[in-house]
Amino acid sequence: MKAYDGMYIDGAWRPAAGPDVIEVVDPADEQVIATVPAGTVEDVDAAVRAARAALPVWAATPPAERAARLTALRDQLHARRDEIAATVTAELGAPEQLARTVHAGVPVAVAGSYAELAATYSFEERIGNSTVFHEPVGVVGAITPWNYPLHQIVAKAAPALAAGCAIVVKPAENTPLVARILAECVHEAGVPAGVFNLVTGLGPVAGQALAEHPDVDLLSFTGSTAVGRRIGAIAAGMVKRVALELGGKSANVILPGADLARAVNVGVANVMSNSGQTCSAWTRMLVHRDRYDEAVELAAAAAAKYGDRIGPLVSARQRDRVRGYIEKGVAEGARLVAGGPEAPRPQGWYVSPTVLADVTPDMTVAQEEIFGPVLCVLRYEDEEDALRIANGTVYGLAGAVWAGDESEAVAFARRMDTGQVDINGGRFNPLAPFGGYKQSGVGRELGVHGLTEYLQTKSLQF
Numbered sequence: 001m002k003a004y005d006g007m008y009i010d011g012a013w014r015p016a017a018g019p020d021v022i023e024v025v026d027p028a029d030e031q032v033i034a035t036v037p038a039g040t041v042e043d044v045d046a047a048v049r050a051a052r053a054a055l056p057v058w059a060a061t062p063p064a065e066r067a068a069r070l071t072a073l074r075d076q077l078h079a080r081r082d083e084i085a086a087t088v089t090a091e092l093g094a095p096e097q098l099a100r101t102v103h104a105g106v107p108v109a110v111a112g113s114y115a116e117l118a119a120t121y122s123f124e125e126r127i128g129n130s131t132v133f134h135e136p137v138g139v140v141g142a143i144t145p146w147n148y149p150l151h152q153i154v155a156k157a158a159p160a161l162a163a164g165c166a167i168v169v170k171p172a173e174n175t176p177l178v179a180r181i182l183a184e185c186v187h188e189a190g191v192p193a194g195v196f197n198l199v200t201g202l203g204p205v206a207g208q209a210l211a212e213h214p215d216v217d218l219l220s221f222t223g224s225t226a227v228g229r230r231i232g233a234i235a236a237g238m239v240k241r242v243a244l245e246l247g248g249k250s251a252n253v254i255l256p257g258a259d260l261a262r263a264v265n266v267g268v269a270n271v272m273s274n275s276g277q278t279c280s281a282w283t284r285m286l287v288h289r290d291r292y293d294e295a296v297e298l299a300a301a302a303a304a305k306y307g308d309r310i311g312p313l314v315s316a317r318q319r320d321r322v323r324g325y326i327e328k329g330v331a332e333g334a335r336l337v338a339g340g341p342e343a344p345r346p347q348g349w350y351v352s353p354t355v356l357a358d359v360t361p362d363m364t365v366a367q368e369e370i371f372g373p374v375l376c377v378l379r380y381e382d383e384e385d386a387l388r389i390a391n392g393t394v395y396g397l398a399g400a401v402w403a404g405d406e407s408e409a410v411a412f413a414r415r416m417d418t419g420q421v422d423i424n425g426g427r428f429n430p431l432a433p434f435g436g437y438k439q440s441g442v443g444r445e446l447g448v449h450g451l452t453e454y455l456q457t458k459s460l461q462f
Contacts, residue, residue: 011193039201054194136164138217248397252282257404322372396437
């Protein structure tokens with residue numbers, strides 16, 4: 001076990017203000033692998049003050065130079081991708097291949113995309129007799145989750161740095177180790193002191209202190225809708241901006257005429273990826289009644305193949321929560337066709353890949369975010385019924401539509417109340433805006449739309 005010390009504040013690792021530490025546990029064997037400092041209100045205040053002091057110079061730095069620092073950061077992340085992947089495997093439990101390709105690979109692409117945007121975005125434009133300037137919003141407070149511990153930070157820090165903002169990051173207490181690697185990469189990339197700051201700590205202490213700090217101009221939060229509401233309330237009371245990427249209960253709609261086998265197999269893979277700990281996972285599979293039984297059989301067979309291929313959940317609490325949802329689904333009338341709540345292994349916080357059939361739209365498992373490897377299969381009568389079910393939750397983050405005719409799938413997707421829809425298995429695009437409708441959040445991440453979240457406008461009339 002390694003005991004890490006210090007917070008990354010004002011360009012250096014500084015001792016924490018208090019003596020408390022957080023234990024980091026490997027969810028695969030339940031052993032403590034490290035400790036990190038539990039940040040205090042004083043640590044957060046020091047980080048915000050450092051960001052505020054660094055902001056004027058960084059905001060005035062030419063975009064080309066900011067782009068150069070982001071390019072250097074991309075290169076640092078790429079050079080350390082093996083270490084990053086191993087760290088994510090240790091603290092999150094992600095399988096090695098997933099850790100390398102997604103957890104370590106996607107942040108490299110995102111950092112690179114913002115290096116290009118910083119160099120090419122028009123921070124000044126002429127509109128009639130006005131010149132409009134797009135200026136950094138100021139000091140950003142970023143509170144990030146554990147399910148994609150590096151990507152979720154980079155998706156906030158990279159656009160913030162590209163925009164000319166300074167940032168204070170509070171990573172999830174379950175997965176703080178990869179965030180420390182990021183801070184080292186930022187340092188090696190030559191980002192000026194105070195522009196990027198990292199405070200590890202608990203949400204109710206460090207997270208709340210960051211949210212309530214009067215010198216934070218924008219709060220960017222990714223996590224549960226319940227916590228997002230609290231963040232939004234704090235921000236509203238202080239009239240500060242927020243960017244919230246929250247929960248999801250995304251629908252995977254398989255229309256008549258689609259390639260059923262492919263749609264089901266890809267849909268199951270989507271749900272099982274990252275052990276189901278993905279806010280945008282297509283956790284509700286909607287199938288026409290005429291092919292419902294066939295789809296259920298295909299889904300059960302596909303899920304069975306993931307028994308020894310997915311990692312554990314991040315914590316015992318999360319494991320127990322997911323098991324509770326499975327039990328509740330069965331109690332409410334769902335039919336268990338794969339997996340179940342029983343522990344599949346004697347050690348580690350594992351949940352079996354699970355498929356629930358005969359799920360109806362009013363069931364708890366069809367309405368609430370489970371955040372585990374659990375797929376619900378629902379039947380629909382016709383296209384209007386499918387749309388009603390797809391739009392029938394408080395969420396609207398992502399989704400998928402499959403059809404034999406692509407134009408039919410697009411027409412259906414345009415009617416879905418959700419922020420991002422994949423058509424017939426469309427690939428992930430790191431430049432496309434990501435974010436939700438309804439209670440799935442406010443604002444967008446990634447690409448140019450993610451950059452504008454960190455900008456404010458000023459117009460001068462001549």
